């Protein structure tokens with residue numbers, strides 16, 4: 001099959017650059033980018049080549065090393081003054097909440113009642129679901145996000161609409177129908193039996209088809225009866241390679257409510273644990289108010305947490321303890337949590353993640369942040385075998401970032417001396433304007 005090469009500055013990760021003090025000082029990832037086991041954690045090429053074959057990565061390395069190995073007439077696409085990185089991974093986002101982004105004046109439980117449930121009611125209308133799916137996917141691509149773990153609505157048609165368009169656009173996506181049988185408007189409620197049957201039908205139709213996977217999606221403990229949570233556990237037992245996504249310990253009032261609703265369980269996480277919902281394919285959004293025992297249990301079960309700083313700040317939920325996640329070795333991905341979060345941009349999400357950690361005395365390094373937005377997210381979703389970096393054989397989803405996208409970026413970038421500085425400035429000042437191009441399976445996407 002014919003090759004295509006992309007030439008430009010390239011950065012990608014092989015492992016978590018957590019142990020990056022040396023990076024922090026010198027900002028030279030090539031010589032210092034080692035993870036805690038001393039392995040090279042990244043590949044950085046100031047003048048690099050990303051060679052593709054049929055939508056997959058064939059090779060990635062320095063242009064000086066690779067260019068002579070290319071067959072004559074291989075097209076070379078030049079990306080000047082930009083940075084090529086793997087496509088971003090959003091590990092927690094709600095597609096039916098596009099219209100509640102930036103809703104004024106509430107915290108989680110009131111926000112759900114006032115803004116979110118009314119918006120989600122509209123997704124019983126198939127044509128509306130199709131329209132918003134198109135808008136949502138355009139927003140992801142406009143922001144450089146090529147993979148996401150997505151909440152649908154309670155209506156199975158909304159998930160069909162999402163998967164249909166994701167498949168047409170050849171995207172790697174995970175989605176699921178919300179399971180919710182209480183404490184919500186009647187028209188938004190299913191039952192334990194109907195949620196089981198609808199989820200099972202969607203799994204049989206979509207899971208493993210094209211680049212799509214299914215996530216069993218109980219909204220959160222307060223809106224599912226114990227019978228429904230048991231059904232979610234049954235689905236995971238019957239289909240062991242599907243995902244589980246839900247919310248966990250986001251807001252203090254929510255946590256108190258869960259304690260009242262489930263007095264026999266030993267804390268919020270235990271509600272899910274009791275019903276068999278923890279595991280390596282389980283992603284819990286937020287996890288702000290967790291005990292050490294809960295962090296330990298997340299680690300033991302290889303469960304992941306989606307850190308959603310824009311949402312945690314916007315709806316006033318609290319500060320995520322990245323130090324605890326690291327102490328207990330819990331895998332973390334970044335999530336925008338649109339519409340609780342106020343931006344589709346993983347760059348904006350990184351910006352807020354930095355500030356949330358600053359408030360707690362830690363400076364999240366720009367290498368770690370970029371890792372979390374790419375390979376780290378892919379790992380949380382057990383997709384690091386197929387996406388997340390430019391190793392040979394990976395699916396060729398990537399983004400070209402623009403160091404000069406705005407007047408301020410252009411001005412500030414010129415003062416930077418190291419890669420660390422450039423990357424950090426790009427993350428702090430960048431948003432969708434800094435996404436010059438998004439490529440999916442080696443195909444350039446139209447950015448709307």
Ligand code: GUN
Pocket residue numbers: 094108112116219220247250311337340
């Ligand atoms: N908890 C239960 N449902 C939701 C939701 O839609 N968004 C957020 N951020 N938290 C939730």
Ligand code: ZN
Pocket residue numbers: 092093094247285337340
């Ligand atoms: Zn959410």
